Amino acid sequence: MLALAPHLLIAFPFRTTAMAMNNKVRARSGNIILRVLLLFAFFLLTVQVNIPHGAESFPNGREYPPHSTAAFKAAVSYEEAIRVWKTPEDINNWITAHVTYDMARALLLSETQRAQNEKISIYDPSTFFDVKSGMCVDLSRFAFETLRRIDPGCRPMYLMIEFDPKEISGNVLRLHWLVSFRRDGNIYFFADSNRPGHIAGPYNTVQVFMNDYEQYRGRKIVTFRELDSYQKQQRTPARKRQAQENKP
Numbered sequence: 001m002l003a004l005a006p007h008l009l010i011a012f013p014f015r016t017t018a019m020a021m022n023n024k025v026r027a028r029s030g031n032i033i034l035r036v037l038l039l040f041a042f043f044l045l046t047v048q049v050n051i052p053h054g055a056e057s058f059p060n061g062r063e064y065p066p067h068s069t070a071a072f073k074a075a076v077s078y079e080e081a082i083r084v085w086k087t088p089e090d091i092n093n094w095i096t097a098h099v100t101y102d103m104a105r106a107l108l109l110s111e112t113q114r115a116q117n118e119k120i121s122i123y124d125p126s127t128f129f130d131v132k133s134g135m136c137v138d139l140s141r142f143a144f145e146t147l148r149r150i151d152p153g154c155r156p157m158y159l160m161i162e163f164d165p166k167e168i169s170g171n172v173l174r175l176h177w178l179v180s181f182r183r184d185g186n187i188y189f190f191a192d193s194n195r196p197g198h199i200a201g202p203y204n205t206v207q208v209f210m211n212d213y214e215q216y217r218g219r220k221i222v223t224f225r226e227l228d229s230y231q232k233q234q235r236t237p238a239r240k241r242q243a244q245e246n247k248p
Helices: 006-050 078-084 088-098 103-108 111-116 125-131 136-150 206-217 238-246
Strands: 157-168 171-183 186-190 200-203 221-227
Touching: 078 125, 078 136, 088 136, 088 186, 111 171, 125 136, 136 157, 136 171, 157 206, 186 206, 200 206, 206 221
Parallel strands: none
Antiparallel strands: 157 171, 157 221, 171 186, 186 200
């Protein structure tokens, strides 16, 4: 039987103790890492639950960036585009490839700011063609006036939607604008700054589309109207309006 040297007999207990301590440290480290991972997973789950639908973190803003590779009929100027484009799809394809949402401008044109400064104007189609950026009513004006020039037979109309108000940085936002058009007895909707490049339809009625759109946006729609102008209409007093209607 071999006899171990005294210094080896002393070293073994220390090695055993060191190994045990290392195992405890590793176990504690493993528990800490597991707790961190669990907390991180819980955080991600919480964030996911609270993320608004679509682009509702900023109402009416584009869900996705422009598709730079999207096919469209090119034009170097707005007047050339009027000559080249023939259908709503031509307008829509250009929107898909170019248009971005201007959040700062959206706040500038919010209900709160417009009440203080009514001189803020909506981009005319030629300006919008050049800047390729704006907010919902800029885009809808561009699509409406362009479509009316290239294909008036599809009867383009503004679709004004009033949502429950939402406040961002002290600015109240509630209105949203799209464009509708008719084809083969059906109604289609496009020029939506929330999802530019998308043509919704066919629909039998505007109301059916509104039901779908309210669900898509996850916001309550208070009212909606099809209009032939984005500009605020002056209301005729009820008595005067009734007198006009009663005229032979």
